[in-house]
Amino acid sequence: MSVVVENMDVLIRKRGSFKAKVTHFEKYVANLENTYPDKIVSDRVAFLDLETRYERFSQVFDEFELVQNEIEESCDLASINSQYEEREIFNNAYFRLMAKAKSFLADDSVDNVKSSGRSVAGSVATQNTNISQNLVQDFKRVKLPTIEIRTFTGEYGKWLEFRDTYVSLIHENDALSDIQKFHYLRSFLAPKVLEVIASLGFTGTNYEAAWNLIYGCYNNNKILIQNHLRGLFTLDKIQEESPSVLRDLADNVDKHIRSLNALGEDTTNWDTLLIYLVSSKLDSMSLKKWESAKGEAKKSLLPDLTKFLRDRANFLESLEQAKPDKKSNSKFRAGMESKYNKQGSSRSFVATGQSCCYCKKEHFIQNCPDFVNLSVNERIQEAKKLRLCLNCLRAGHVLKDCRSIVCKICKFRHNVLLHINREKAAETTAAAATSSSTTEKEETVNCSFASHKNDGVLLSTAVVRVLGKNNKWVTARALLDPGSQSSFLSRSFVDKLSIPVTKVNINICGLNETESAVSGKVNVKVQSRINDFSLELSCFVIPLVTGSLPNFKVDSQNLNIPANVSLADPTFCTSGPVDMLIGADSFWDLLCVGQIKLGPNGPFLQKSKLGWIVSGKVARLNNLEGYNSLQFC
Incomplete structure (x- = not known):
């Protein structure tokens, strides 16, 4: 048996394990539906169990994608369509289960757990407000937005936000045990950051050591200051004035300056340097407007420049809104409604049958004989007309969001049916440009400007x-x-x-x-x-x-x-x-x-x-x- 076949068998067995996980989770969700038909998990232990399983199951999709991509890259063209079908079957089953499980974690279910005093978020609110029990009961009747702690990926620019939010909600919350805090800490860290505490066992006694390791690794003022200074000196130059780009520039400058001040760096006398730095990133028109706006003032301050940028962005935005919409005809509206409907259906978790969007018959477009018989350029044009992703030939998303494999021939992001053989194209062009042909074998390229074989x-x-x-x-x-x-x-x-x-x-x-x-x-x-x-x-x-x-x-x-x-x-x-x-x-x-x-x-x-x-x-x-x-x- 060849190495390729052996590797394929290993990959298929791995994919089978992911399918088994889907089956087990499906049985678990079915049991929940029988136990809690109203979709409200009133038992605290059962709710936390569901929450933990849901988080673990959410990782299965990315693991399946890695294995499925390897299978599709290794298989031959004859079996590629069957692999596409395997992917679609798994996706439909996975997202349907995720939707069912998420319905048990909806706001109504969470509010029910909170009102029973069994929610960790309720404990956080009670501990941090330090108000009377009667006032807490009144406060719980008010539906507030959920406070989310974003996963920390190891970027120093995101450390301060993660640190302050985590410390206030979790680390300094005495209502939580150390093992609960350790569980929350691990759930908020990306795999790369988890490697820092990988050697520590998952016990309550190791929580303080784990937090101190993370804190010591990323709470480095010197590195944080350097990171924000680098952010200031590497701001992107604006090529063409745009309200969103001007507003982003002002926001980025303010963000870095506030972070530097929070880290103890005195930026009081930096105005002249920062104004020169930021103004050098402006497009020519915005720079002219800024020079005109500051006039003969003896000294401008950084807040003057950021205020100018935001005012300029608001002015340009108002001009854009005042422009007439040239695409408001009925054909454009019909196209937008069609696109919206396609996007809406792509987000639902209902399995649909195979339907070729080119000939409307029951097969995938990759198997459509009418589509395959077209030339490559004609296939590309048809795919664009049908608003298909040029990488997987499916509707509902654009190329940059596609998670399917790339072209097996050139490794660029387009479907193998849309691959243009550049060597053949060059040979065809050269043959057309050459008036005579020869049977002698030479090491030259047969084109009009290859003057001599040496x-x-x-x-x-x-x-x-x-x-x-x-x-x-x-x-x-x-x-x-x-x-x-x-x-x-x-x-x-x-x-x-x-x-x-x-x-x-x-x-x-x-x-x-x-x-x-x-x-x-x-x-x-x-x-x-x-x-x-x-x-x-x-x-x-x-x-x-x-x-x-x-x-x-x-x-x-x-x-x-x-x-x-x-x-x-x-x-x-x-x-x-x-x-x-x-x-x-x-x-x-x-x-x-x-x-x-x-x-x-x-x-x-x-x-x-x-x-x-x-x-x-x-x-x-x-x-x-x-x-x-x-x-x-």
């Missing part, structure tokens, strides 16, 4: 340093491409930097109008390795920038490169991975005056702030193994 083209590369976590510099190999509108970083290199990634939702269009979804963006500082030059880049994060460059062997001895030049990439002639791409947004800022032609048929040396770049046509010895194509970026 010619190759060196792309511009440079070795740079990129600032990562804890101010550590990491060496990267960059491709300089003025044909790209944006800059990019590979996912593996971002992991090396260990820097935060901002979520985005955009599509990148490449050759043959192929689109790839991008969900991450980072801001990095790039520095030359031969001088003090540096620049700030905003880069999109993608799985792979390009293949190894160059994709053919080069004899650097025949290029006659002058000995006194400092190359931007000393390894330009050695095939190696590319970590980042610097696009036209910064490419032209790198060039300097100075160019050398290396022979009549040789490449060019171009002077840049990163060193001398080697690029252009060269004679290649032979292709590297596995590389018999052009590189497109």
Whole structure:
């Protein structure tokens, strides 16, 4: 039996264990329905038992998703549809059970437990208010919003909020025993943070030690102050004025300043520095308005700037609301109602039958012969018309929220039926551009600009340093491409930097109008390795920038490169991975005056702030193994 089959058997057995958990929980919920037909669990022990089981069962879905994704990635195309059906059956059963269990934890049930004096939240309110028993009874008749403690994920920026809320509601509540406090503490910590107290047994005597470990690990004023200072100095620059962006900028500045003051950092005399810092992040129009607003005042204060930002946001918002709605026609309303109905049905927990949204027959769209017989571009257009997710071909959500697996061929976020074979597309385009054909086997790409079988083209590369976590510099190999509108970083290199990634939702269009979804963006500082030059880049994060460059062997001895030049990439002639791409947004800022032609048929040396770049046509010895194509970026 092959290793793949053995792994598949293991994964299917794991999936079976999750199905068994669903069956057990279904029996438990059925017993509750028989015992409490009015959906109110009046017994305190039974209510806490349900609450604990519900929390544990809520984790089953994520565990199932991991295993199911591995199964779908490992199975062949012939059985992929049956795996999709397995996923849908499990999802329907899981969410139906979650809805039933949650109905027992609704407000009416919780209020009933509170009124009986059996709710921990009631004990918290009683302990912290220090008022008479009669007043507490009157207070309980008032329905107040539930106080929620958000799960602490280990982010220092969220520590103060978690600490103050947890201490006031749980840690200083004498009505709770130590084992109850320990239970609450563990339930509010993410898996990463739980590792700090993993060595402690789950007993009441270990609660104080557990809390002290968490407190000592994250209540570090020095790190917290540095975190908020970093937040101020890394505020995103506004590219185009928008009410929401201006308001977010003001809120972020106020949040960091308040946190610094709470940590004992005196920011009284920081106004001039902060005003300069924040105003440098404004778009050109907002900056002009701010300079005009402050006028001839001798000194502006930070509250003046934040007030200006909020007033400006309110003004822009009022202008947007005053604009006529151009999409208020009947067709648009019908489309919005259809979308709303689809979203509403996707949130319900009722199992529905299979129905192809393309031909309306009883099968999934992946199995639809009419849909499969379309060309790839026609499938993409039809999927967009039907408002389907381009990753799983289902309605009810958008691409960025899809949790299904990615394309098995290129690993980008689209369905395998929507994958465009770039190599075939390039071959087709090249064949159309070439007027004659040949049967001789050559190592050249058959396209109109492949002039000779021994010619190759060196792309511009440079070795740079990129600032990562804890101010550590990491060496990267960059491709300089003025044909790209944006800059990019590979996912593996971002992991090396260990820097935060901002979520985005955009599509990148490449050759043959192929689109790839991008969900991450980072801001990095790039520095030359031969001088003090540096620049700030905003880069999109993608799985792979390009293949190894160059994709053919080069004899650097025949290029006659002058000995006194400092190359931007000393390894330009050695095939190696590319970590980042610097696009036209910064490419032209790198060039300097100075160019050398290396022979009549040789490449060019171009002077840049990163060193001398080697690029252009060269004679290649032979292709590297596995590389018999052009590189497109």
